[in-house]
Amino acid sequence: MAQACPQSAMPRAGLCGGRVLPLLLAYICYLLLGATVFWLLEKPAETESRDQFQLEKLHFLGNYTCLDRWALEQFLQVILEAWVKGVNPQGNSTNPSNWDFGSSFFFAGTVVTTIGYGNLAPSTKAGRAFCVFYALVGIPLNVVFLNSLGRGLCTQLATPEKWKEWPLRSQLLQVLGLGLGLTLGSLAILVFPPMAFSHVEGWSLSEGLYFTFITLSTIGFGDYVVGRDPSKLYVSEYRSLAALWILLALAWLALLFSLGPVLLHRCSRLWLLVRG
């Protein structure tokens, strides 16, 4: 979040004279804008799926006349409680477990990255208490690790000190190589895996990209999650691989955010040199 407030550099701009009040207004307006658009887009769709479900329910009650409304509502309550505890109501006890080791590893990954899909969430008191302390240490560790990895790779790849002494031709080649590497790496890490996931999960490409964005922005709604379709038989390592991909992609984003500005700076510098 915020850095410790600097002891010298900052001018003493008052809260209201400074940037805070305009930012607050922009922020509130942005939230109101979002609320309006989501309301306009989602409300009609919700009404439609709600009406459709009520029809299906009436149809079901009409077909099976031994069942009364009250009994069905009671049973729906049971189903929802099971669902909230992470039990898939369909099928039988041989469904794959949500908490085998691979899934637990996936879950630990979604905690420290603060993605928190929520399809898996601890349901026991001990699990919840452990989750809180696990996150208290794990989130800072994740931030430090990703930052350090991004910066380490950045220093390794960008070789900041000696670069300016290189001949112009080598400088050009290095910048081109770096740009090519970043592009190929981004394809390999940010584009191909979502395509592979879409293929395995039966999502469309746009759904795969939506999943990738919602995951890597750490929003993690949990509406699209890899390895959670109960009708599919996954390879046992699939969820662990997905967790590793998420960590790798987040590290890659950290690298892009730290290398991107350096690369842009060098490009503009070389451009000026070449133009004379």
Next chain:
Amino acid sequence: MAQACPQSAMPRAGLCGGRVLPLLLAYICYLLLGATVFWLLEKPAETESRDQFQLEKLHFLGNYTCLDRWALEQFLQVILEAWVKGVNPQGNSTNPSNWDFGSSFFFAGTVVTTIGYGNLAPSTKAGRAFCVFYALVGIPLNVVFLNSLGRGLCTQLATPEKWKEWPLRSQLLQVLGLGLGLTLGSLAILVFPPMAFSHVEGWSLSEGLYFTFITLSTIGFGDYVVGRDPSKLYVSEYRSLAALWILLALAWLALLFSLGPVLLHRCSRLWLLVRG
């Protein structure tokens, strides 16, 4: 995420000679530790609720003999699809909407803060596309706003430049006042609202604190969310108020993270002065 890689300050420690490899090992070990503990804690609980649900299902099928297994599984499929689209299967069409303006505002707040509970998620293609672009702008705006608010308040409250020229007595009073203010503010923002939410939602105090932690760490599993119990009638402004509380509490945390180190530094300095 990472800062742009510094052009001068960083020593050229190699990736393997530097801090990255030990950090990577620590990170992987931490994930494996978490996976093991969650697996040990949650697996038995899952097995139990799963067995219990299968019993309830058999019981239900036994009570209503006009219903066969296949029809029930089909109906369960319909229920799950409705649930995923955000329709609460219980009750009838008069259930409060998930996408009225207050809820949409709440949703917009969970997008820009990257909490993303996921109880609400856009279900239309247009809604998803808008959500991606909304988050692309909104997440940086949220970070800039929280940082600026934290730093603005910090500068306002901590008065960094003139503080050292004050008489010792005033310095002491100011530090005490600041400490008291932060404590009272934390109580008012981080402790009382969760207690109020727990009261309204019928959660235990530990559940309320768990909800607060999972929310303010921006993990947002969505297992505990305010204003989502379909059996409760909420005041219409309840969800908007909850969204404002979340933003206020995140801003307060940003302030704590920026003022805390300053306060600690001054305390130690005063302690040294007073001790002689």
